[in-house]
Amino acid sequence: MKSEGFYLSIEAIASMLMLVILLSMPLPESRNYMQDLHDFKKGNDLLILWARQGTSLNLEQMRKDFEFAFPGKSALISLDSEKAVVGKQGREAIASKAFFFGSALEKHEISLAIFKEYSA
Amino acid sequence: MATTAKGFVFSLDLAVSFTAMLLMALLLLMHLGIAGEKQEIEFRQMELNRTALFLADSIVKNSNPEKPALGSAAFDKERARVLANELDAGLLGEIQEMEKNGFFIASISLKEIGGSEKTVFSKPAGKNCTALDRIVSAQGRIAKMAVQLCEK
Incomplete structure:
Protein backbone atom coordinates (compact mmCIF):
# COMPACT_ATOMS: atom_id res chain seq x y z
CA MET A 1 0.00 0.00 0.00
CA LYS A 2 1.33 3.33 -0.97
CA SER A 3 0.09 6.35 0.96
CA GLU A 4 1.20 9.94 0.74
CA GLY A 5 1.71 11.82 3.87
CA PHE A 6 3.94 13.84 6.04
CA TYR A 7 6.24 12.09 8.45
CA LEU A 8 7.31 13.92 11.55
CA SER A 9 9.60 12.28 14.03
CA ILE A 10 9.40 12.95 17.77
CA GLU A 11 12.78 14.67 17.90
CA ALA A 12 11.78 16.92 15.00
CA ILE A 13 8.62 17.90 16.89
CA ALA A 14 10.69 18.59 20.00
CA SER A 15 13.15 20.70 17.97
CA MET A 16 10.41 22.73 16.34
CA LEU A 17 8.76 23.28 19.71
CA MET A 18 12.04 24.56 21.16
CA LEU A 19 12.51 26.83 18.17
CA VAL A 20 9.05 28.30 18.69
CA ILE A 21 9.75 28.85 22.40
CA LEU A 22 13.06 30.49 21.53
CA LEU A 23 11.51 32.87 19.03
CA SER A 24 8.58 33.78 21.25
CA MET A 25 10.76 34.75 24.21
CA PRO A 26 11.88 38.35 23.71
CA LEU A 27 14.76 39.79 25.72
CA PRO A 28 13.60 42.19 28.46
CA GLU A 29 13.80 45.85 27.45
CA SER A 30 15.62 48.39 29.54
CA ARG A 31 13.22 50.68 31.37
CA ASN A 32 13.56 53.17 34.18
CA TYR A 33 10.83 52.01 36.52
CA MET A 34 11.38 54.89 38.89
CA GLN A 35 10.87 57.72 36.40
CA ASP A 36 7.20 58.26 37.20
CA LEU A 37 7.84 58.23 40.93
CA HIS A 38 10.73 60.66 40.48
CA ASP A 39 8.55 63.07 38.47
CA PHE A 40 5.78 62.74 41.05
CA LYS A 41 8.14 63.59 43.92
CA LYS A 42 9.67 66.53 42.04
CA GLY A 43 6.19 67.80 41.23
CA ASN A 44 5.30 67.62 44.91
CA ASP A 45 8.50 69.51 45.77
CA LEU A 46 7.31 72.35 43.54
CA LEU A 47 3.84 72.34 45.07
CA ILE A 48 5.30 72.52 48.59
CA LEU A 49 7.48 75.49 47.67
CA TRP A 50 4.65 77.24 45.84
CA ALA A 51 2.24 76.75 48.75
CA ARG A 52 4.87 78.19 51.08
CA GLN A 53 5.01 81.37 49.00
CA GLY A 54 1.35 81.92 49.67
CA THR A 55 -0.63 84.70 48.09
CA SER A 56 2.45 86.30 46.50
CA LEU A 57 2.41 83.40 44.00
CA ASN A 58 1.35 84.01 40.41
CA LEU A 59 0.91 81.84 37.35
CA GLU A 60 3.83 83.36 35.41
CA GLN A 61 6.24 82.57 38.22
CA MET A 62 4.84 79.06 38.45
CA ARG A 63 5.47 78.62 34.73
CA LYS A 64 9.11 79.77 35.05
CA ASP A 65 9.67 77.53 38.05
CA PHE A 66 8.26 74.54 36.21
CA GLU A 67 10.43 75.19 33.16
CA PHE A 68 13.46 75.34 35.43
CA ALA A 69 12.52 72.18 37.32
CA PHE A 70 11.41 70.13 34.32
CA PRO A 71 13.28 71.36 31.24
CA GLY A 72 11.74 70.06 28.04
CA LYS A 73 8.61 68.72 29.72
CA SER A 74 4.99 69.81 29.48
CA ALA A 75 2.42 70.39 32.17
CA LEU A 76 -0.88 71.93 33.08
CA ILE A 77 -0.50 74.30 36.01
CA SER A 78 -3.30 76.06 37.80
CA LEU A 79 -3.70 78.60 40.56
CA ASP A 80 -7.30 78.75 41.76
CA SER A 81 -9.33 79.27 38.59
CA GLU A 82 -6.40 80.32 36.40
CA LYS A 83 -4.89 77.64 34.22
CA ALA A 84 -1.88 77.55 31.92
CA VAL A 85 -0.35 74.89 29.71
CA VAL A 86 3.42 74.73 29.59
CA GLY A 87 4.61 73.07 26.41
CA LYS A 88 2.39 70.65 24.52
CA GLN A 89 -0.67 69.15 26.18
CA GLY A 90 -0.53 65.41 26.41
CA ARG A 91 -2.96 62.63 27.24
CA GLU A 92 -1.53 61.00 30.33
CA ALA A 93 -0.21 62.96 33.26
CA ILE A 94 1.10 62.66 36.78
CA ALA A 95 -1.00 65.07 38.78
CA SER A 96 -0.92 66.53 42.26
CA LYS A 97 -2.82 69.21 44.07
CA ALA A 98 -2.08 71.37 47.11
CA PHE A 99 -3.95 73.94 49.18
CA PHE A 100 -2.86 76.91 51.19
CA PHE A 101 -4.65 79.57 53.15
CA GLY A 102 -4.32 83.31 52.85
CA SER A 103 -4.17 85.85 55.66
CA ALA A 104 -7.97 85.95 55.85
CA LEU A 105 -8.05 82.15 55.86
CA GLU A 106 -9.34 82.06 52.31
CA LYS A 107 -8.50 78.78 50.63
CA HIS A 108 -6.29 78.70 47.53
CA GLU A 109 -5.70 75.71 45.32
CA ILE A 110 -2.66 74.96 43.20
CA SER A 111 -2.32 71.98 40.95
CA LEU A 112 0.32 70.53 38.68
CA ALA A 113 -0.21 67.85 36.05
CA ILE A 114 3.03 66.76 34.37
CA PHE A 115 2.40 65.13 31.01
CA LYS A 116 4.10 61.82 30.49
CA GLU A 117 6.38 61.29 27.56
CA TYR A 118 7.03 57.98 25.91
CA SER A 119 10.42 57.37 24.36
CA ALA A 120 10.45 55.67 20.94
CA MET B 1 16.25 -18.37 7.60
CA ALA B 2 15.10 -15.92 10.28
CA THR B 3 17.64 -14.63 12.69
CA THR B 4 17.22 -12.50 15.76
CA GLN B 45 19.88 49.19 38.11
CA MET B 46 16.39 49.40 39.61
CA GLU B 47 17.87 49.05 43.09
CA LEU B 48 20.36 51.82 42.30
CA ASN B 49 17.57 54.12 41.04
CA ARG B 50 15.38 53.32 44.03
CA THR B 51 18.16 53.94 46.58
CA ALA B 52 19.03 57.24 44.86
CA LEU B 53 15.39 58.31 44.95
CA PHE B 54 14.94 57.50 48.62
CA LEU B 55 18.29 59.01 49.62
CA ALA B 56 17.48 62.28 47.84
CA ASP B 57 14.07 62.21 49.53
CA SER B 58 15.73 61.76 52.90
CA ILE B 59 18.10 64.70 52.32
CA VAL B 60 15.28 67.15 51.52
CA LYS B 61 12.65 65.90 53.97
CA ASN B 62 14.68 65.24 57.11
CA SER B 63 16.98 67.18 59.38
CA ASN B 64 19.84 65.14 60.80
CA PRO B 65 22.74 67.18 62.23
CA GLU B 66 24.67 63.98 63.02
CA LYS B 67 24.37 62.61 59.51
CA PRO B 68 23.56 65.48 57.13
CA ALA B 69 23.71 63.06 54.19
CA LEU B 70 20.46 61.62 55.56
CA GLY B 71 18.82 64.95 56.31
CA SER B 72 19.82 68.50 55.38
CA ALA B 73 16.47 70.22 55.67
CA ALA B 74 16.14 73.25 57.91
CA PHE B 75 14.62 72.81 61.34
CA ASP B 76 12.24 75.42 62.71
CA LYS B 77 13.02 75.47 66.45
CA GLU B 78 10.11 77.76 67.24
CA ARG B 79 7.54 75.45 65.73
CA ALA B 80 9.65 72.35 66.45
CA ARG B 81 9.29 70.91 62.97
CA VAL B 82 11.35 70.20 59.91
CA LEU B 83 10.85 72.53 56.95
CA ALA B 84 10.69 70.03 54.12
CA ASN B 85 12.45 71.05 50.90
CA GLU B 86 14.14 74.01 52.58
CA LEU B 87 17.83 73.23 52.84
CA ASP B 88 20.04 74.31 55.70
CA ALA B 89 23.29 75.62 54.17
CA GLY B 90 25.23 74.63 57.27
CA LEU B 91 24.06 71.02 57.23
CA LEU B 92 24.56 70.78 53.49
CA GLY B 93 28.16 71.88 53.81
CA GLU B 94 28.82 69.19 56.40
CA ILE B 95 27.80 66.26 54.22
CA GLN B 96 30.37 63.52 54.37
CA GLU B 97 30.71 60.08 52.81
CA MET B 98 27.55 58.04 52.80
CA GLU B 99 27.22 54.38 51.86
CA LYS B 100 24.13 52.19 51.75
CA ASN B 101 23.44 48.72 50.33
CA GLY B 102 26.63 48.73 48.27
CA PHE B 103 25.99 52.21 46.83
CA PHE B 104 27.66 55.49 47.77
CA ILE B 105 27.00 59.18 47.16
CA ALA B 106 29.43 60.42 44.53
CA SER B 107 28.33 64.03 44.36
CA ILE B 108 25.73 66.53 45.48
CA SER B 109 25.34 69.85 43.71
CA LEU B 110 23.02 72.82 43.91
CA LYS B 111 21.84 75.05 41.08
CA GLU B 112 19.70 78.07 41.86
CA ILE B 113 17.20 79.36 39.33
CA GLY B 114 19.12 81.77 37.14
CA GLY B 115 22.42 80.81 38.77
CA SER B 116 25.34 78.48 38.19
CA GLU B 117 25.82 74.97 39.54
CA LYS B 118 27.80 74.66 42.79
CA THR B 119 29.22 71.35 43.99
CA VAL B 120 28.51 70.73 47.65
CA PHE B 121 30.08 67.29 47.94
CA SER B 122 32.20 65.31 45.52
CA LYS B 123 33.97 61.96 45.41
CA PRO B 124 35.41 59.88 42.54
CA ALA B 125 32.53 58.19 40.76
CA GLY B 126 32.09 54.41 40.62
CA LYS B 127 31.51 52.11 37.66
CA ASN B 128 27.73 52.32 37.51
CA CYS B 129 26.06 55.56 38.52
CA THR B 130 22.70 57.26 38.42
CA ALA B 131 21.79 60.88 39.02
CA LEU B 132 18.56 62.59 39.85
CA ASP B 133 17.47 66.00 41.03
CA ARG B 134 14.99 67.44 43.50
CA ILE B 135 13.55 70.91 43.83
CA VAL B 136 14.47 72.74 47.00
CA SER B 137 14.66 76.19 48.46
CA ALA B 138 18.18 77.37 49.20
CA GLN B 139 18.59 80.77 50.87
CA GLY B 140 15.09 81.77 49.88
CA ARG B 141 15.44 80.89 46.19
CA ILE B 142 14.20 77.87 44.27
CA ALA B 143 17.06 75.57 43.38
CA LYS B 144 17.74 72.14 41.94
CA MET B 145 19.67 69.72 44.11
CA ALA B 146 21.32 66.97 42.05
CA VAL B 147 22.44 63.76 43.72
CA GLN B 148 24.71 61.23 42.03
CA LEU B 149 24.77 57.72 43.44
CA CYS B 150 27.23 55.05 42.32
CA GLU B 151 27.74 51.35 42.77
CA LYS B 152 30.81 50.30 44.75
Missing part, protein backbone atom coordinates in the same frame (compact mmCIF):
# COMPACT_ATOMS: atom_id res chain seq x y z
CA ALA B 5 20.08 -10.26 16.69
CA LYS B 6 20.32 -7.82 19.51
CA GLY B 7 22.06 -4.57 19.09
CA PHE B 8 21.72 -0.92 18.12
CA VAL B 9 20.31 0.21 14.83
CA PHE B 10 22.15 3.27 13.62
CA SER B 11 20.71 5.55 11.00
CA LEU B 12 22.33 8.76 9.78
CA ASP B 13 19.15 10.80 9.55
CA LEU B 14 18.20 9.88 13.10
CA ALA B 15 21.63 10.99 14.29
CA VAL B 16 21.31 14.30 12.40
CA SER B 17 17.84 15.02 13.72
CA PHE B 18 18.91 14.15 17.26
CA THR B 19 21.89 16.51 16.96
CA ALA B 20 19.59 19.23 15.66
CA MET B 21 17.34 18.75 18.67
CA LEU B 22 20.30 19.00 21.06
CA LEU B 23 21.43 22.15 19.27
CA MET B 24 17.97 23.67 19.71
CA ALA B 25 18.04 22.80 23.40
CA LEU B 26 21.47 24.45 23.69
CA LEU B 27 20.23 27.61 21.96
CA LEU B 28 17.23 27.74 24.26
CA LEU B 29 19.40 27.42 27.36
CA MET B 30 21.76 30.10 26.06
CA HIS B 31 18.82 32.42 25.43
CA LEU B 32 17.52 31.80 28.93
CA GLY B 33 20.99 32.49 30.30
CA ILE B 34 21.25 35.81 28.44
CA ALA B 35 17.74 36.82 29.51
CA GLY B 36 18.55 35.93 33.11
CA GLU B 37 21.78 37.96 33.07
CA LYS B 38 19.98 40.95 31.58
CA GLN B 39 17.28 40.73 34.24
CA GLU B 40 19.92 40.67 36.95
CA ILE B 41 21.49 43.84 35.52
CA GLU B 42 18.02 45.44 35.27
CA PHE B 43 17.27 44.51 38.87
CA ARG B 44 20.55 46.00 40.09
Whole structure:
Protein backbone atom coordinates (compact mmCIF):
# COMPACT_ATOMS: atom_id res chain seq x y z
CA MET A 1 0.00 0.00 0.00
CA LYS A 2 1.33 3.33 -0.97
CA SER A 3 0.09 6.35 0.96
CA GLU A 4 1.20 9.94 0.74
CA GLY A 5 1.71 11.82 3.87
CA PHE A 6 3.94 13.84 6.04
CA TYR A 7 6.24 12.09 8.45
CA LEU A 8 7.31 13.92 11.55
CA SER A 9 9.60 12.28 14.03
CA ILE A 10 9.40 12.95 17.77
CA GLU A 11 12.78 14.67 17.90
CA ALA A 12 11.78 16.92 15.00
CA ILE A 13 8.62 17.90 16.89
CA ALA A 14 10.69 18.59 20.00
CA SER A 15 13.15 20.70 17.97
CA MET A 16 10.41 22.73 16.34
CA LEU A 17 8.76 23.28 19.71
CA MET A 18 12.04 24.56 21.16
CA LEU A 19 12.51 26.83 18.17
CA VAL A 20 9.05 28.30 18.69
CA ILE A 21 9.75 28.85 22.40
CA LEU A 22 13.06 30.49 21.53
CA LEU A 23 11.51 32.87 19.03
CA SER A 24 8.58 33.78 21.25
CA MET A 25 10.76 34.75 24.21
CA PRO A 26 11.88 38.35 23.71
CA LEU A 27 14.76 39.79 25.72
CA PRO A 28 13.60 42.19 28.46
CA GLU A 29 13.80 45.85 27.45
CA SER A 30 15.62 48.39 29.54
CA ARG A 31 13.22 50.68 31.37
CA ASN A 32 13.56 53.17 34.18
CA TYR A 33 10.83 52.01 36.52
CA MET A 34 11.38 54.89 38.89
CA GLN A 35 10.87 57.72 36.40
CA ASP A 36 7.20 58.26 37.20
CA LEU A 37 7.84 58.23 40.93
CA HIS A 38 10.73 60.66 40.48
CA ASP A 39 8.55 63.07 38.47
CA PHE A 40 5.78 62.74 41.05
CA LYS A 41 8.14 63.59 43.92
CA LYS A 42 9.67 66.53 42.04
CA GLY A 43 6.19 67.80 41.23
CA ASN A 44 5.30 67.62 44.91
CA ASP A 45 8.50 69.51 45.77
CA LEU A 46 7.31 72.35 43.54
CA LEU A 47 3.84 72.34 45.07
CA ILE A 48 5.30 72.52 48.59
CA LEU A 49 7.48 75.49 47.67
CA TRP A 50 4.65 77.24 45.84
CA ALA A 51 2.24 76.75 48.75
CA ARG A 52 4.87 78.19 51.08
CA GLN A 53 5.01 81.37 49.00
CA GLY A 54 1.35 81.92 49.67
CA THR A 55 -0.63 84.70 48.09
CA SER A 56 2.45 86.30 46.50
CA LEU A 57 2.41 83.40 44.00
CA ASN A 58 1.35 84.01 40.41
CA LEU A 59 0.91 81.84 37.35
CA GLU A 60 3.83 83.36 35.41
CA GLN A 61 6.24 82.57 38.22
CA MET A 62 4.84 79.06 38.45
CA ARG A 63 5.47 78.62 34.73
CA LYS A 64 9.11 79.77 35.05
CA ASP A 65 9.67 77.53 38.05
CA PHE A 66 8.26 74.54 36.21
CA GLU A 67 10.43 75.19 33.16
CA PHE A 68 13.46 75.34 35.43
CA ALA A 69 12.52 72.18 37.32
CA PHE A 70 11.41 70.13 34.32
CA PRO A 71 13.28 71.36 31.24
CA GLY A 72 11.74 70.06 28.04
CA LYS A 73 8.61 68.72 29.72
CA SER A 74 4.99 69.81 29.48
CA ALA A 75 2.42 70.39 32.17
CA LEU A 76 -0.88 71.93 33.08
CA ILE A 77 -0.50 74.30 36.01
CA SER A 78 -3.30 76.06 37.80
CA LEU A 79 -3.70 78.60 40.56
CA ASP A 80 -7.30 78.75 41.76
CA SER A 81 -9.33 79.27 38.59
CA GLU A 82 -6.40 80.32 36.40
CA LYS A 83 -4.89 77.64 34.22
CA ALA A 84 -1.88 77.55 31.92
CA VAL A 85 -0.35 74.89 29.71
CA VAL A 86 3.42 74.73 29.59
CA GLY A 87 4.61 73.07 26.41
CA LYS A 88 2.39 70.65 24.52
CA GLN A 89 -0.67 69.15 26.18
CA GLY A 90 -0.53 65.41 26.41
CA ARG A 91 -2.96 62.63 27.24
CA GLU A 92 -1.53 61.00 30.33
CA ALA A 93 -0.21 62.96 33.26
CA ILE A 94 1.10 62.66 36.78
CA ALA A 95 -1.00 65.07 38.78
CA SER A 96 -0.92 66.53 42.26
CA LYS A 97 -2.82 69.21 44.07
CA ALA A 98 -2.08 71.37 47.11
CA PHE A 99 -3.95 73.94 49.18
CA PHE A 100 -2.86 76.91 51.19
CA PHE A 101 -4.65 79.57 53.15
CA GLY A 102 -4.32 83.31 52.85
CA SER A 103 -4.17 85.85 55.66
CA ALA A 104 -7.97 85.95 55.85
CA LEU A 105 -8.05 82.15 55.86
CA GLU A 106 -9.34 82.06 52.31
CA LYS A 107 -8.50 78.78 50.63
CA HIS A 108 -6.29 78.70 47.53
CA GLU A 109 -5.70 75.71 45.32
CA ILE A 110 -2.66 74.96 43.20
CA SER A 111 -2.32 71.98 40.95
CA LEU A 112 0.32 70.53 38.68
CA ALA A 113 -0.21 67.85 36.05
CA ILE A 114 3.03 66.76 34.37
CA PHE A 115 2.40 65.13 31.01
CA LYS A 116 4.10 61.82 30.49
CA GLU A 117 6.38 61.29 27.56
CA TYR A 118 7.03 57.98 25.91
CA SER A 119 10.42 57.37 24.36
CA ALA A 120 10.45 55.67 20.94
CA MET B 1 16.25 -18.37 7.60
CA ALA B 2 15.10 -15.92 10.28
CA THR B 3 17.64 -14.63 12.69
CA THR B 4 17.22 -12.50 15.76
CA ALA B 5 20.08 -10.26 16.69
CA LYS B 6 20.32 -7.82 19.51
CA GLY B 7 22.06 -4.57 19.09
CA PHE B 8 21.72 -0.92 18.12
CA VAL B 9 20.31 0.21 14.83
CA PHE B 10 22.15 3.27 13.62
CA SER B 11 20.71 5.55 11.00
CA LEU B 12 22.33 8.76 9.78
CA ASP B 13 19.15 10.80 9.55
CA LEU B 14 18.20 9.88 13.10
CA ALA B 15 21.63 10.99 14.29
CA VAL B 16 21.31 14.30 12.40
CA SER B 17 17.84 15.02 13.72
CA PHE B 18 18.91 14.15 17.26
CA THR B 19 21.89 16.51 16.96
CA ALA B 20 19.59 19.23 15.66
CA MET B 21 17.34 18.75 18.67
CA LEU B 22 20.30 19.00 21.06
CA LEU B 23 21.43 22.15 19.27
CA MET B 24 17.97 23.67 19.71
CA ALA B 25 18.04 22.80 23.40
CA LEU B 26 21.47 24.45 23.69
CA LEU B 27 20.23 27.61 21.96
CA LEU B 28 17.23 27.74 24.26
CA LEU B 29 19.40 27.42 27.36
CA MET B 30 21.76 30.10 26.06
CA HIS B 31 18.82 32.42 25.43
CA LEU B 32 17.52 31.80 28.93
CA GLY B 33 20.99 32.49 30.30
CA ILE B 34 21.25 35.81 28.44
CA ALA B 35 17.74 36.82 29.51
CA GLY B 36 18.55 35.93 33.11
CA GLU B 37 21.78 37.96 33.07
CA LYS B 38 19.98 40.95 31.58
CA GLN B 39 17.28 40.73 34.24
CA GLU B 40 19.92 40.67 36.95
CA ILE B 41 21.49 43.84 35.52
CA GLU B 42 18.02 45.44 35.27
CA PHE B 43 17.27 44.51 38.87
CA ARG B 44 20.55 46.00 40.09
CA GLN B 45 19.88 49.19 38.11
CA MET B 46 16.39 49.40 39.61
CA GLU B 47 17.87 49.05 43.09
CA LEU B 48 20.36 51.82 42.30
CA ASN B 49 17.57 54.12 41.04
CA ARG B 50 15.38 53.32 44.03
CA THR B 51 18.16 53.94 46.58
CA ALA B 52 19.03 57.24 44.86
CA LEU B 53 15.39 58.31 44.95
CA PHE B 54 14.94 57.50 48.62
CA LEU B 55 18.29 59.01 49.62
CA ALA B 56 17.48 62.28 47.84
CA ASP B 57 14.07 62.21 49.53
CA SER B 58 15.73 61.76 52.90
CA ILE B 59 18.10 64.70 52.32
CA VAL B 60 15.28 67.15 51.52
CA LYS B 61 12.65 65.90 53.97
CA ASN B 62 14.68 65.24 57.11
CA SER B 63 16.98 67.18 59.38
CA ASN B 64 19.84 65.14 60.80
CA PRO B 65 22.74 67.18 62.23
CA GLU B 66 24.67 63.98 63.02
CA LYS B 67 24.37 62.61 59.51
CA PRO B 68 23.56 65.48 57.13
CA ALA B 69 23.71 63.06 54.19
CA LEU B 70 20.46 61.62 55.56
CA GLY B 71 18.82 64.95 56.31
CA SER B 72 19.82 68.50 55.38
CA ALA B 73 16.47 70.22 55.67
CA ALA B 74 16.14 73.25 57.91
CA PHE B 75 14.62 72.81 61.34
CA ASP B 76 12.24 75.42 62.71
CA LYS B 77 13.02 75.47 66.45
CA GLU B 78 10.11 77.76 67.24
CA ARG B 79 7.54 75.45 65.73
CA ALA B 80 9.65 72.35 66.45
CA ARG B 81 9.29 70.91 62.97
CA VAL B 82 11.35 70.20 59.91
CA LEU B 83 10.85 72.53 56.95
CA ALA B 84 10.69 70.03 54.12
CA ASN B 85 12.45 71.05 50.90
CA GLU B 86 14.14 74.01 52.58
CA LEU B 87 17.83 73.23 52.84
CA ASP B 88 20.04 74.31 55.70
CA ALA B 89 23.29 75.62 54.17
CA GLY B 90 25.23 74.63 57.27
CA LEU B 91 24.06 71.02 57.23
CA LEU B 92 24.56 70.78 53.49
CA GLY B 93 28.16 71.88 53.81
CA GLU B 94 28.82 69.19 56.40
CA ILE B 95 27.80 66.26 54.22
CA GLN B 96 30.37 63.52 54.37
CA GLU B 97 30.71 60.08 52.81
CA MET B 98 27.55 58.04 52.80
CA GLU B 99 27.22 54.38 51.86
CA LYS B 100 24.13 52.19 51.75
CA ASN B 101 23.44 48.72 50.33
CA GLY B 102 26.63 48.73 48.27
CA PHE B 103 25.99 52.21 46.83
CA PHE B 104 27.66 55.49 47.77
CA ILE B 105 27.00 59.18 47.16
CA ALA B 106 29.43 60.42 44.53
CA SER B 107 28.33 64.03 44.36
CA ILE B 108 25.73 66.53 45.48
CA SER B 109 25.34 69.85 43.71
CA LEU B 110 23.02 72.82 43.91
CA LYS B 111 21.84 75.05 41.08
CA GLU B 112 19.70 78.07 41.86
CA ILE B 113 17.20 79.36 39.33
CA GLY B 114 19.12 81.77 37.14
CA GLY B 115 22.42 80.81 38.77
CA SER B 116 25.34 78.48 38.19
CA GLU B 117 25.82 74.97 39.54
CA LYS B 118 27.80 74.66 42.79
CA THR B 119 29.22 71.35 43.99
CA VAL B 120 28.51 70.73 47.65
CA PHE B 121 30.08 67.29 47.94
CA SER B 122 32.20 65.31 45.52
CA LYS B 123 33.97 61.96 45.41
CA PRO B 124 35.41 59.88 42.54
CA ALA B 125 32.53 58.19 40.76
CA GLY B 126 32.09 54.41 40.62
CA LYS B 127 31.51 52.11 37.66
CA ASN B 128 27.73 52.32 37.51
CA CYS B 129 26.06 55.56 38.52
CA THR B 130 22.70 57.26 38.42
CA ALA B 131 21.79 60.88 39.02
CA LEU B 132 18.56 62.59 39.85
CA ASP B 133 17.47 66.00 41.03
CA ARG B 134 14.99 67.44 43.50
CA ILE B 135 13.55 70.91 43.83
CA VAL B 136 14.47 72.74 47.00
CA SER B 137 14.66 76.19 48.46
CA ALA B 138 18.18 77.37 49.20
CA GLN B 139 18.59 80.77 50.87
CA GLY B 140 15.09 81.77 49.88
CA ARG B 141 15.44 80.89 46.19
CA ILE B 142 14.20 77.87 44.27
CA ALA B 143 17.06 75.57 43.38
CA LYS B 144 17.74 72.14 41.94
CA MET B 145 19.67 69.72 44.11
CA ALA B 146 21.32 66.97 42.05
CA VAL B 147 22.44 63.76 43.72
CA GLN B 148 24.71 61.23 42.03
CA LEU B 149 24.77 57.72 43.44
CA CYS B 150 27.23 55.05 42.32
CA GLU B 151 27.74 51.35 42.77
CA LYS B 152 30.81 50.30 44.75
